Amino acid sequence: MQSFTSQDITIKCEDGYPLAASVFKPMNVVKGAVLLGPATGIKRQFYTSFAEFLAAHGYGVLSYDNRGIGQSLHGSIGQHTASLQCWGQLDQPAAIEALAGEFPQSNYHLVGHSAGGQLIGLAPNAFKLSSMFNFASSSGRLLNMKLKDQFKSHFFMNMFIPFSNFLFGHTKSQWFGMGEPLPSAVGAQWRSWCNGSGYVKTAFGKTVEKHYFDELTFPAMWVNAVDDFIANDKNVQDMMAVSPNIKSQTLTLDPIEYGLKEIGHMKFFSRKSSVLWQIPLQWLDKHTDSK
Structure with missing residues (x-):
């Protein structure tokens, strides 16, 4: 018998933009509440099995589509103004408020996938x-990758993204198996940030006038996989350095040790990798108190 319920909701951002979201509610005591921060161009349905796993273990969960992605795309993607920056400054804060509204008087945690964890210091309510x-x-910095990986990453970031944005008015990242098509400003900012050091840090004092990365002090676990050429150890450290006051731990996974063929950048949240889900569950259990 299923020990939780789920429903789709709509989140309103500060600027009035509506985001599609899903809420998973345990039927008994809620130990804590978890926001699932999605990776660039990844729809919330990708995380459903993982969300159900957490809900079955007593955690309220909220997943959402960033603006311009999945059911949060309204109108033509070629005319959409979404950027990575507004995902962090507008979408993620609204999702945090929605999580608190669905699970009042609880404790709140972020499980971030790629961009879903990179952008948290742009949210004024991250505290x-x-x-x-x-x-x-990780920072996804191209120069921290191995040479063979730099070649294909430079092609995608510095040739394909500008070409696609010019020709189609958006980034056809789905052609490379990288989720949904991206609004042009998302692709352009992604390219800019991965060419620099510290990802979003490259925009500090430019497009990002105010951020909260220096003020974050909560405990954090940064997990990557040995077969992920993007979030390699150097790039994880590069991203961690943007939030110097976070109490950070790191863990690098080898798929062989868990009987898996691969983990890479995406497979952690696959149902086939559910053996890995005890790791975030143990982390949440350690950092939550039943209320």
């Missing part, structure tokens, strides 16, 4: 979180 667990969240 509401008790902890953060990130998978594959």
Whole structure:
């Protein structure tokens, strides 16, 4: 018998933009509440099995589509103004408030996947979180990759993204198996940030006038995989350095040790990798208190 319920809701951002979201509610005591921060261009349905796993273990969960992605795309993607920056400054804060509204008087945690963990310091209400667990969240800096990986990454970032934005008015990242098509400003900012050091840090004092990375002090676990050329150890450290006051731990996974063929940048949240889900569950259990 299923021990939780789920429903789709709509989140309103500060600027009035509606985001599609899903809420998973345990039927008994809620131990804590978890926000699932999605990776660039990844729809919330990708995380459903993982969300159900957490809900079955007593955690309220909220997943959402960033603006311009999945059911949060309204109108033509070629005319959409979404950027990585507004995902962090507008979408993630609204999702945190929605999580608190669905699970009042609880404790709140972020499980971030790639961009879902990279952007948290842009949210003015990030202080509401008790902890953060990130998978594959790194700066994605091209120069920190191995030469063979730099070649294909330079092609995608510095040739394909500008070409696609010019020709189609958006980034056809789905052609490379990288989720949904991206609004042009998302692709352009992604390219800019991965060419620099510290990802979003490259925009400090430019497009990002105010941020909260220096003020974050909650405990965080940064997990990556040995077969992920994007979130390699150097790039994880590069991203961690942007939040110097976070109490950070790191863990690098080898798929062989868990009987898996691969983990890479995406497979952690696959149902086939559910053997790995005890790791975030143990983290949440350690950093939550039943209320």
